Amino acid sequence: MFVSQSMTRKVITVSKEMTVLEAQALMYENSIRHLPVVEADNLLVGIITDRDIRSALPYRLAMGQSDPQERAKYAHLRVADVMSVTPATIMPTHTLQDALLLIQEKRVGAFPVVDELGRLKGIISVRDLLRAFINVLGIGEPGTLLCIIVENQVGQLKCIVDAITEEGISFGSVLVARYWEEGKRAVFPYLLTNNVIRIKKKLKDMGYTLLDPMKWYMDQLPKSE
Amino acid sequence: MKRTGFLYDPRYLLHDTGPYHPERSERLEAIVKGITDAGLMPHLTKIKARRADQRWIETVHAPEYIHRFEEFSLSGRRTLDCDDNQMSPDTWEAANLAVGGVLEAARMIMTDEIDNAFCAVRPPGHHAERGEAMGFCYFNNVAIAAKYLQMEWKVERVGIVDFDVHHGNGTQHTFEKDASVFYYSIHQHPSFAYPGTGREFELGTEAGYGYTKNSPVLPGQGDETYQRLIQKDLVPAFQTFEPQVIIVSTGFDAHKDDEMADMSLSNDGFSWIMRTLMKMAEQHAKGRLLSVLEGGYCLERLPELAADHVKVLLDA
Structure with missing residues (x-):
């Protein structure tokens, strides 16, 4: 879960001396x-984006037409003229969560x-973060997504995870969401199997409510009076 | 009344998935019982299963995968590629007989011995990829049948309709670059159901762009949603494509009583789908329709659903 991965x-x-048209x-x-x-030595001095370039050129040139x-x-415009000199940066040792929050901010x-010396090691884009999130x-x-309603108390998730593990089913992920009802949570285990009949029955027998995810979604929508 | 073929072989029961697996031999027994009890058996032309020539299997699957499957099954390994795919030493034979039986049904349709057919086979096929067993499937019966129709019978355009509650990833991937096979699937939305593919924006690639169409359905929906989506997404597409044969991946697991997924189709809902497919087959494909069993796990509902399915095929 690190930026470096x-x-x-x-x-x-690019270098500062390169022309904007070349960039x-x-x-x-x-x-x-x-x-x-x-x-020199890959020291980062700025960043130039397609937006910087669009702002620097008249519309037709910015759209790539070549009159x-x-x-x-x-042709005289240089990268140094339009680049941002103090771009927001991140370090390889930062976490993906850092990157997500920072990109939003x-x-x-x-x-x-x-x-730590300011030398460029890579670039992380929204697209890279999406891939990481997937x-x-x-x-x-x-896999198959289940939606289980549990009491909001310690130990519930363990029971669910244990039950699923006993069935020999692997997890793709487990998400926990707030439920609309006081004191409840919705747990969404993504199970790497097609075969969910037995585990569904088992969870129901353990007293859990399995919810239709659409019902959960519809209940989240603002109610029209 | 139509001349409807029925493929079944007791050797399909020998594919043993162990004690707790939903894809079990009782499914086929329930299907045969349903058709028999409804008095429909005498009206059906029995199709004999036989082993498929491996060259047809190789039109869809990698030789190394076929070899691995054979080795794993015959040597007594209990799974292939994933825990979902439980098997036994007889699985290899059953899978070969499933493909071979479906190809025999396709042959009989092309020689006009029958108009259409229902193939009650195990193991199912639509999740099977070129080199990987997935979701209870080993050989992609439907995809191999489409290749066979094209290569042996010079059928130019094959339309595949997959109404199993899960998306047929294997079939889609086999033909996604191919403009001569149109793959349409309606299934539970992939954010909620296995295998996580079959989203609306998957439309085929390269030359096959526009020849794959998916209608994902959100959990809890039933007959009305299916009818609306099939009218909107499938009927006009086949109007344009004009398939010369329609192959159907028939899954009964979108039924409201089937615990495998969260759809709410009724018995009538399934019949409506089949009548619509029959009409399209009449209109474009001289009535040629090949239905091949995929999923469907509710043993209480399978007899009725299979009998209804065959009734529509017989046009009785």
Whole structure:
């Protein structure tokens, strides 16, 4: 669950001296939107995004049209002129949770990942985080989602996990959500099996309520009076 | 009345999944009993199961996978690739007979010995991938039948309809790049049900883009939702595609009494689906429809559901 495990290591970088038009072409060719700007020894000095470039160029050029005369007028623009010089960064040893919270707070699409000396180690984007989150949910693997209502007291989850483990079923993930009723929780185990008849019956026999997830969802919606 | 074939072989019962597995031989016994008790057996043309020629299985599955399955089964291993796939030494033979029986049914439809057929086979097939057993499935009976129809009988366009409550990942993946096979599946939404594929945005890839269509259904929904989605997503698609044969992955596990998933189809709901498919087969495919059993685990409901299914096929 660390940034170093989910970041992209092979980063395409630019120098401050590169022209904005060259940087634009580089983004287009590689279908990316963030280019870290580095100096010698991979030291991070800034970041340039597709948004920075769009703001710096007139509309038609920003959309990639190549009127040679028009382009010539903007050929002098350098990366250094439009880049952000103090980008939000993150370290490889930070956790994915850090990255999720930070990306929400800073409202950016990607962070350069740097070591304690400020040298670029990778980049982590919203897309990398989504992939990591899919992995956490376990939904890349075939499985079945159950929804179990439990009393909000210590030990409930253990009973459920034990019951499922006794059946020899592996977990993709377990999510716990607040239930609308006072003192209850909804537990969503994602089970890596097609075969859920027996475990469903067992959980019911143990006194748990298995809920139709749609009913749970509908009950969360604001009631119209 | 239609000439309807019925495939069943007692050797399908020998695929032993152990004491607690829902995909058990009693399912087929319930199906045969239901059809017999409804007095329908005399109207059906019996189809003999025989082993499939391995070259047909290789149109869908990797040789190394076929080999591994054979080795694991015959050497007495109890599972293949995942714990869901319990098996016994007879599983290999049953799976070969399932494929072979389905191909025989397809042959009889193409030689006009019968109009349509219901294949009560085990093990089921629609989760089986090219190189991996999944979700109680070993060989993808339906996918192999589609390949067979195309290669042996020069059928240009095959339409597959899968109304098992689970998405047929194996069938979809076999044909997702292929514009000559249209795969349509209606199933419980993959965020809630196995195997987690079959989302609305899965539409095929490359040349096959637009020839895969999925209608995920949220838990708790029943006849009305199924009818609305089939009218909206399937009927117009087949109107355009004009399949020359329709193959049906028939699963009875979307029934409201089936504990495997959370759908609420009624007996009538299943009959409505089949009548709709029969109409489409009449319209586009000279009535040629090949129905192959996938899931369905409620032993109390299976007899009625199978009898109703056959009644619609017979057009009785």
